[in-house]
Amino acid sequence: MIAETAGATRLILPDEAATAALGARLAAALRPGDLVALSGGLGAGKSVLARAIVRALLGEPDAIVPSPSYTLVNVYAARAGEVWHADLYRLGGPPDALELGLVEALSHAIVLVEWPERLGADLPARHLEIALELLPGSNGAEPREARATPRGPGWDRALAAIGGDA
Numbered sequence: 671m672i673a674e675t676a677g678a679t680r681l682i683l684p685d686e687a688a689t690a691a692l693g694a695r696l697a698a699a700l701r702p703g704d705l706v707a708l709s710g711g712l713g714a715g716k717s718v719l720a721r722a723i724v725r726a727l728l729g730e731p732d733a734i735v736p737s738p739s740y741t742l743v744n745v746y747a748a749r750a751g752e753v754w755h756a757d758l759y760r761l762g763g764p765p766d767a768l769e770l771g772l773v774e775a776l777s778h779a780i781v782l783v784e785w786p787e788r789l790g791a792d793l794p795a796r797h798l799e800i801a802l803e804l805l806p807g808s809n810g811a812e813p814r815e816a817r818a819t820p821r822g823p824g825w826d827r828a829l830a831a832i833g834g835d836a
């Protein structure tokens with residue numbers, strides 16, 4: 671289910687497989703220099719989505735992609751170049767975030783950031799925001815809503831991929 675309101679593309683993800691499929695579609699549209707900011711509360715599905723993006727970029731559907739909760743950043747060598755997967759939940763604040771080198775990495779890498787709010791004003795202005803939210807489910811289902819908002823230019827391909835048009 672897809673809807674577009676006020677610049678945001680909204681998508682219902684009925685189950686984990688749908689979230690993973692979204693990641694695979696989005697991966698195909700990402701290029702070095704792209705930053706995807708994955709926001710949403712604990713357990714919203716940010717890591718599920720990031721893992722699917724990394725796996726698709728690696729071309730390895732079963733690749734082990736651990737959550738970088740403790741390492742803060744994990745770096746992968748994909749065909750398209752480096753992929754940085756960051757989880758900033760445990761980070762003190764923007765000065766520490768800068769030391770991780772995420773901004774410099776954008777010169778050559780695709781960067782995926784969970785808890786991008788931790789970057790504060792250091793979050794690069796050009797990024798693709800994807801906000802995940804739990805929706806009420808029934809019969810054991812745990813649907814999520816993804817809301818994708820382009821920040822800055824150059825996200826048309828990615829938004830088309832999210833919507834399934836690419």
Ligand SMILES: Nc1ncnc2c1ncn2[C@@H]1O[C@H](COP(=O)(O)OP(=O)(O)OP(=O)(O)O)[C@@H](O)[C@H]1O
Pocket residue numbers: 683684685686687688689710711712713714715716717718719737757759784812813814
């Ligand atoms: N529709 C869905 N999409 C994504 N994950 C789902 C869905 N339904 C159930 N899940 C489950 O929800 C959990 C999401 O966990 P995940 O680690 O991706 O969250 P997170 O947003 O990264 O949280 P954290 O901030 O703690 O890192 C997983 O256990 C997954 O199996």
Ligand SMILES: [Mg+2]
Pocket residue numbers: 716717718737757784
């Ligand atoms: Mg996570």
